[in-house]
Amino acid sequence: MSIKLDGLSKAYHAEDWVLRDVQAEIESGEFFAIVGPSGCGKSTLLRMIAGLIPISAGELTIDGQVATNLPPKDRKLTMVFQSYALFPFLSVTDNVGFGLKARKFPAAEVADRVNRALELVNLTEFKDRKPRDLSGGQRQRFALARAVASDAKICLMDEPLSNLDAQLRVKMRTELRNLQQKLGLTVIYVTHDQVEAMTMADHIMVLHDRHVQQIGTPLEIYSQPVNTFVASFFGAPRMNLLPARVSGDEELTLAQTLKLPLPRPLAVADYTVGIRPNALTILPRDTATPNVQVQTVEYLGANMLLETQLADGTALELVGDPAMAYRPGEQLAVKITGTVYVFDAQGQAQFILKEGMTNGSRTQRSQVAANR
Amino acid sequence: MMSLTKTHKSLRYLGLGLLALLILGPFILGFWTSLMPTADIAKGILISSHLSLANYVDAVQQTAILRYLVNSLVISTLTMLAQVLFCSLGAYTFVFLKFKGRDFLFYVILATMMLPFEAEVIPNFATVRFLNLLNHYAVMVIPFLTSAFGIFMLRQAFRQIPGELKEAADIEGLNHWQFYWRVALPYARISIFTLAAYSFLESWNQYLWPMLTTFSDKFRPVQDGLRQLQSQETFNNWGMIQASAVIVVIPTLLVLFVGQHYFKNGLNEGATK
Numbered sequence: 001m002s003i004k005l006d007g008l009s010k011a012y013h014a015e016d017w018v019l020r021d022v023q024a025e026i027e028s029g030e031f032f033a034i035v036g037p038s039g040c041g042k043s044t045l046l047r048m049i050a051g052l053i054p055i056s057a058g059e060l061t062i063d064g065q066v067a068t069n070l071p072p073k074d075r076k077l078t079m080v081f082q083s084y085a086l087f088p089f090l091s092v093t094d095n096v097g098f099g100l101k102a103r104k105f106p107a108a109e110v111a112d113r114v115n116r117a118l119e120l121v122n123l124t125e126f127k128d129r130k131p132r133d134l135s136g137g138q139r140q141r142f143a144l145a146r147a148v149a150s151d152a153k154i155c156l157m158d159e160p161l162s163n164l165d166a167q168l169r170v171k172m173r174t175e176l177r178n179l180q181q182k183l184g185l186t187v188i189y190v191t192h193d194q195v196e197a198m199t200m201a202d203h204i205m206v207l208h209d210r211h212v213q214q215i216g217t218p219l220e221i222y223s224q225p226v227n228t229f230v231a232s233f234f235g236a237p238r239m240n241l242l243p244a245r246v247s248g249d250e251e252l253t254l255a256q257t258l259k260l261p262l263p264r265p266l267a268v269a270d271y272t273v274g275i276r277p278n279a280l281t282i283l284p285r286d287t288a289t290p291n292v293q294v295q296t297v298e299y300l301g302a303n304m305l306l307e308t309q310l311a312d313g314t315a316l317e318l319v320g321d322p323a324m325a326y327r328p329g330e331q332l333a334v335k336i337t338g339t340v341y342v343f344d345a346q347g348q349a350q351f352i353l354k355e356g357m358t359n360g361s362r363t364q365r366s367q368v369a370a371n372r
Numbered sequence: 373m374m375s376l377t378k379t380h381k382s383l384r385y386l387g388l389g390l391l392a393l394l395i396l397g398p399f400i401l402g403f404w405t406s407l408m409p410t411a412d413i414a415k416g417i418l419i420s421s422h423l424s425l426a427n428y429v430d431a432v433q434q435t436a437i438l439r440y441l442v443n444s445l446v447i448s449t450l451t452m453l454a455q456v457l458f459c460s461l462g463a464y465t466f467v468f469l470k471f472k473g474r475d476f477l478f479y480v481i482l483a484t485m486m487l488p489f490e491a492e493v494i495p496n497f498a499t500v501r502f503l504n505l506l507n508h509y510a511v512m513v514i515p516f517l518t519s520a521f522g523i524f525m526l527r528q529a530f531r532q533i534p535g536e537l538k539e540a541a542d543i544e545g546l547n548h549w550q551f552y553w554r555v556a557l558p559y560a561r562i563s564i565f566t567l568a569a570y571s572f573l574e575s576w577n578q579y580l581w582p583m584l585t586t587f588s589d590k591f592r593p594v595q596d597g598l599r600q601l602q603s604q605e606t607f608n609n610w611g612m613i614q615a616s617a618v619i620v621v622i623p624t625l626l627v628l629f630v631g632q633h634y635f636k637n638g639l640n641e642g643a644t645k
Contacts, residue, residue: 073545085536089558099544
């Protein structure tokens with residue numbers, strides 16, 4: 001059950017595109033996450049795949065069959081909603097079997113499928129309850145059971161975990177992933193939570209500003225972001241993005257203070273340099289000239305998050321050792337020790353410096369060009 | 373609520389009790405006089421020593437009150453069923469179907485609520501006379517098959533149905549009739565019951581329209597029947613009229629009593645979130 005999105009676009013009014021030219025291929029049995037900030041069109045895209053919102057342009061292929069104009073029920077898929085969309089007046093059993101009955105499945109088969117689905121999500125003992133008598137996590141599992149009960153192999157999920165509390169969300173993440181693998185479902189999962197996408201997905205599509213920014217495995221997205229948006233959206237704490245200028249021959253000056261040697265000459269222009277907090281090292285006190293001042297300190301247990309300022313006022317986030325007891329107002333010396341991402345003024349990735357080594361990223365640049 | 377002392381509480385209940393008495397007073401007085409002989413009522417005394425159910429026996433035996441009851445029951449039930457059916461279908465259309473001029477049409481329907489019924493009486497009368505419906509059940513049902521208020525009320529109720537329920541139903545492949553019957557109606561059942569009770573009572577309490585359009589006891593509903601009792605007798609048998617009034621009120625109370633069980637809130641909790 002592979003899915004192919006070929007130039008999918010959506011406009012509610014002529015030429016006023018809310019989604020433009022979405023290109024992706026989703027393999028059978030894959031967990032595919034669509035991530036982006038709220039309002040980026042990710043729910044719209046999901047509903048276009050489901051058939052709930054008409055596709056304005058482009059072609060949708062499901063399992064080798066063109067499905068662009070098929071009604072939702074003929075696309076052989078199920079959907080799990082953020083608000084669960086359970087029928088309040090029906091018991092768990094009736095809710096799960098609702099769609100099967102509507103499709104005129106024989107009663108025995110309905111009962112059989114419902115029981116199997118409830119077993120899969122461990123809800124058998126609650127089968128006679130009404131939705132209102134269940135907790136948030138149970139309702140979520142119950143909504144999953146409804147999707148599982150149908151024999152469709154594609155399941156679309158629209159932020160299914162965002163109404164749960166943090167602990168339960170982590171637990172359900174694992175449950176969901178296990179269920180998907182056990183049943184070999186092809187899942188398209190919409191979320192605004194980059195952690196959810198990173199932990200569960202085989203491939204991630206990053207949507208922003210009506211366009212696909214990047215598609216890749218979680219590792220690719222994290223280690224080779226194609227632009228500043230993807231770079232800063234993934235990873236916690238967020239990547240520092242510093243304004244930079246080429247100065248001298250083979251040297252970048254970051255925020256007018258930090259110097260970064262370049263392996264090859266770069267055109268004189270403005271750049272943006274991305275450095276993840278864990279790629280910066282705080283030098284021991286009194287071993288070097290201080291270059292940042294600590295603004296706020298957040299204690300996170302295993303480490304410490306420092307909000308600091310460079311001499312020109314540019315903010316820089318650092319990760320520090322909690323044993324060092326850094327205080328606001330303190331001056332620190334910081335050195336770049338990890339990967340550095342160099343973006344051009346438009347935010348497109350130019351190259352990646354790995355501890356002084358350069359990694360060309362022409363492949364990614366051409367990918368970006370294809371998406372535009 | 374620990375601050376509520378006993379005196380506070382009893383004062384509150386005293387106030388509530390007084391208000392209840394004020395509202396129930398006329399009913400109690402009416403029920404009481406229905407048990408008294410007319411001679412005592414005419415004398416204007418309240419405490420009678422001849423309390424009996426004789427008035428009820430008289431009302432049932434001497435007047436067509438039972439016939440009126442049956443008439444009203446038939447008319448009100450038909451009106452109620454028709455209004456629930458047609459108002460819900462109309463409201464469904466205005467919520468779940470998309471077509472050009474939908475909202476304009478809805479506002480036109482709303483605008484008809486501004487028109488007082490009295491203003492419609494004459495054209496309606498002309499119409500039903502032209503259709504040869506006078507003095508028949510149909511004349512009291514057909515003009516009230518649907519109501520703008522009912523459509524408005526159910527439209528509001530259907531709008532409460534979360535969009536995701538409709539989307540879920542679309543994915544399951546439910547067509548409009550299935551969604552209407554299996555989801556929209558059960559989801560809005562509290563509003564449906566309210567509308568049913570409301571339309572039943574409204575029909576039951578109709579006075580002006582049946583007075584104009586019915587001429588025989590065969591089709592006359594209760595409210596006009598009661599009026600009939602007054603003028604038929606040479607002298608007004610108030611005790612018996614009062615007993616008839618009590619009989620007429622009973623179905624109203626039954627509807628409200630049964631209905632209030634359904635008017636409770638919170639039955640829809642747990643659909644989403």
